[in-house]
Amino acid sequence: MFKESNIRKPLILGHKTYHDITNDIVSPIEGPAPKQWKIAFTIALIVALYGIGCIMYLVGVGIGSWGLNKTVGWAWDITNFVWWVGIGHAGTLISAVLLLFRQRWRMAINRSAEAMTIFAVIMAAIFPVFHMGRVWLAYWTLPLPNQFGSLWPNFNSALMWDVFAISTYFSVSLVFWYIGLIPDFATIRDRMTKPKMKKIYSILSFGWSGRAKHWTRFEEVSLVLAGIATPLVFSVHSIVSMDFATSIVPGWHTTIFPPYFVSGAIFSGFAMVQTLLLIMRKTMKLEAYIHLKHIEYMNIVIIVTGSIVGVAYLTELFISDYSGVQYESYAFINRFSGPLAWSYWCMMTCNVISPQLFWFKKLRTNLGVTFFMSIIVNIGMWFERFVIIVTSIHRDYVPAAWGEFKASTIDIGMFIGTIGIFFTLFLLFARYFPVLALNELKTILKTSGESYKNENKH
Amino acid sequence: MANKVFHVMYDDDQKLLDAARALVAQGIRVKDVFSPFPVHGLDPIIGVKRTRLAIASFMYACTGTALAILGTWYFMVSDWDWNIGGKPNFTWIENAPAFVPVMFEFSVFCGAHGMVITYLLRNGTLPGMPATNPDPRTTDDKFVMEITTEENNMSVQDIESKIRATDVYELSIKDY
Numbered sequence: 085m086f087k088e089s090n091i092r093k094p095l096i097l098g099h100k101t102y103h104d105i106t107n108d109i110v111s112p113i114e115g116p117a118p119k120q121w122k123i124a125f126t127i128a129l130i131v132a133l134y135g136i137g138c139i140m141y142l143v144g145v146g147i148g149s150w151g152l153n154k155t156v157g158w159a160w161d162i163t164n165f166v167w168w169v170g171i172g173h174a175g176t177l178i179s180a181v182l183l184l185f186r187q188r189w190r191m192a193i194n195r196s197a198e199a200m201t202i203f204a205v206i207m208a209a210i211f212p213v214f215h216m217g218r219v220w221l222a223y224w225t226l227p228l229p230n231q232f233g234s235l236w237p238n239f240n241s242a243l244m245w246d247v248f249a250i251s252t253y254f255s256v257s258l259v260f261w262y263i264g265l266i267p268d269f270a271t272i273r274d275r276m277t278k279p280k281m282k283k284i285y286s287i288l289s290f291g292w293s294g295r296a297k298h299w300t301r302f303e304e305v306s307l308v309l310a311g312i313a314t315p316l317v318f319s320v321h322s323i324v325s326m327d328f329a330t331s332i333v334p335g336w337h338t339t340i341f342p343p344y345f346v347s348g349a350i351f352s353g354f355a356m357v358q359t360l361l362l363i364m365r366k367t368m369k370l371e372a373y374i375h376l377k378h379i380e381y382m383n384i385v386i387i388v389t390g391s392i393v394g395v396a397y398l399t400e401l402f403i404s405d406y407s408g409v410q411y412e413s414y415a416f417i418n419r420f421s422g423p424l425a426w427s428y429w430c431m432m433t434c435n436v437i438s439p440q441l442f443w444f445k446k447l448r449t450n451l452g453v454t455f456f457m458s459i460i461v462n463i464g465m466w467f468e469r470f471v472i473i474v475t476s477i478h479r480d481y482v483p484a485a486w487g488e489f490k491a492s493t494i495d496i497g498m499f500i501g502t503i504g505i506f507f508t509l510f511l512l513f514a515r516y517f518p519v520l521a522l523n524e525l526k527t528i529l530k531t532s533g534e535s536y537k538n539e540n541k542h
Numbered sequence: 543m544a545n546k547v548f549h550v551m552y553d554d555d556q557k558l559l560d561a562a563r564a565l566v567a568q569g570i571r572v573k574d575v576f577s578p579f580p581v582h583g584l585d586p587i588i589g590v591k592r593t594r595l596a597i598a599s600f601m602y603a604c605t606g607t608a609l610a611i612l613g614t615w616y617f618m619v620s621d622w623d624w625n626i627g628g629k630p631n632f633t634w635i636e637n638a639p640a641f642v643p644v645m646f647e648f649s650v651f652c653g654a655h656g657m658v659i660t661y662l663l664r665n666g667t668l669p670g671m672p673a674t675n676p677d678p679r680t681t682d683d684k685f686v687m688e689i690t691t692e693e694n695n696m697s698v699q700d701i702e703s704k705i706r707a708t709d710v711y712e713l714s715i716k717d718y
Binding site for chain 1: 555574575576577578579580581582584585588590592593595596599603613614617618621622624626629631637640641643644646647648650651653654655657658661662664665666667668669670671672673674675678679680681682683
């Protein structure tokens with residue numbers, strides 16, 4: 085059996101048994117919805133419906149209802165797209181990369197982080213899909229045989245790579261998540277007393293029975309999926325960055341983009357995981373499973389990725405001047421001193437300076453500070469994408485073609501709306517799905533559970 | 543005499559492992575084990591072979607790579623050779639670097655989904671399938687070992703006495 089050092093803090097606090105784990109995670113699903121949940125869900129749903137209304141208006145009127153113009157052809161839409169995709173990255177990182185590195189603390193957070201990934205990628209997809217204008221023709225991005233002659237999408241284009249990257253990422257993440265959920269649904273099925281709910285969970289659990297051979301296959305599938313999802317995490321955001329890096333717009337055309345985007349994505353994703361988990365652990369009473377150690381580990385990931393992002397900002401700033409290309413150089417002077425300089429400095433403060441506070445153990449183990457910082461980081465990361473996209477194109481080569489960008493109410497409504505849809509989906513998940521991978525948690529109870537660790541000491 | 547099936551329940555994974563080891567040493571063949579989580583070290587004792595799903599995944603991924611190569615060649619070179627910015631696609635190999643992302647993504651796509659579909663089919667776990675665990679507690683905190691007289695050339699009493707000698711929590715014997 086795997087032995088863990090006694091010096092290492094236990095991952096499951098309290099004197100829990102296997103049955104306690106099942107109880108703690110499944111009983112909130114069995115009971116009636118708490119009042120807080122109903123309030124949060126109603127608010128999220130109202131915001132979501134407003135967002136859907138904005139989307140319907142956009143489809144009806146056309147993308148002219150966004151604040152885009154001839155110079156700034158990409159703005160909030162792609163900013164929101166990259167922001168959401170970035171947030172999604174932490175889920176797969178936690179479930180895949182941390183599984184390969186045998187990080188047992190991931191087991192308390194992977195399920196909700198994966199759910200967050202899936203919902204975030206759906207939100208991300210809304211923006212490019214609706215940016216197409218005639219959204220009912222979105223399938224034209226796929227290489228399907230067609231009646232228009234030999235017309236195929238251009239496989240040399242980074243946008244085409246993105247279609248493949250995002251759809252692969254979404255579908256593989258979904259499958260990875262669901263494969264883990266099947267045994268947990270079986271646990272709920274076998275406990276559920278309400279016949280209707282029992283039937284639903286029975287269908288969702290695919291008849292899982294927990295046979296020894298099935299568990300062997302389960303572990304192999306999880307490991308292989310983790311192995312192939314790991315390069316996928318890195319490739320997807322690299323490809324997202326190539327949407328910009330393969331163009332010749334000053335400020336976009338740099339080779340630093342893929343690693344810079346990937347670390348930024350993990351940075352923002354972990355911040356969002358913190359935001360969601362800090363609320364969830366409190367409202368669903370999961371403090372024994374998601375405790376300070378987990379939060380501290382995540383904060384450490386935030387310092388590391390935040391610092392990589394900081395170095396990347398300074399590198400691109402230096403290289404823009406060092407390149408000797410006046411357009412490139414101007415793009416950056418314009419970023420920190422132009423009309424949108426406020427967004428640049430907001431990004432710098434939120435992303436580079438504030439995460440450095442986590443070097444202090446007192447701060448990184450403080451729940452209030454962590455929650456506040458997680459919001460700050462997400463704001464900062466939204467501004468990062470806004471800075472990269474809008475400030476680069478609003479003043480590119482010819483001054484006569486320079487322009488400005490002002491977000492319309494539909495721009496804002498759609499963005500806020502996606503936050504509403506995201507929270508609606510996440511709250512539904514928190515209500516009806518096992519929020520922790522309970523069957524995986526049981527495997528670490530004897531090695532990392534508090535009572536078992538103390539027993540080993542004697 | 544009708545064949546009998548023994549459902550031997552344990553309340554701890556370590557007890558299950560010890561019992562499985564003891565019973566197998568006495569020549570009893572364990573048909574299956576139902577557990578709430580994967581019990582490490584159990585497979586070699588009860589003779590569960592290593593799964594070949596990883597190999598299957600590799601083969602699906604190779605199929606994906608081959609299809610992506612074929613697709614990009616057909617769409618971009620053979621059927622309609624594009625000339626983009628004066629960079630013509632006369633041969634696939636000239637443009638291969640631009641196709642690497644799609645080749646990679648499609649390989650992962652086929653590798654992952656192929657493996658998962660195979661996994662679900664091989665397990666027989668599909669939407670609407672009935673659960674086959676002998677006791678609902680096996681998905682919570684109990685571990686059940688299934689032993690049949692059909693697979694063991696011993697009398698029912700013999701098997702039962704050997705089972706009783708282990709740290710059993712509950713035992714049920716049924717006609718099979």
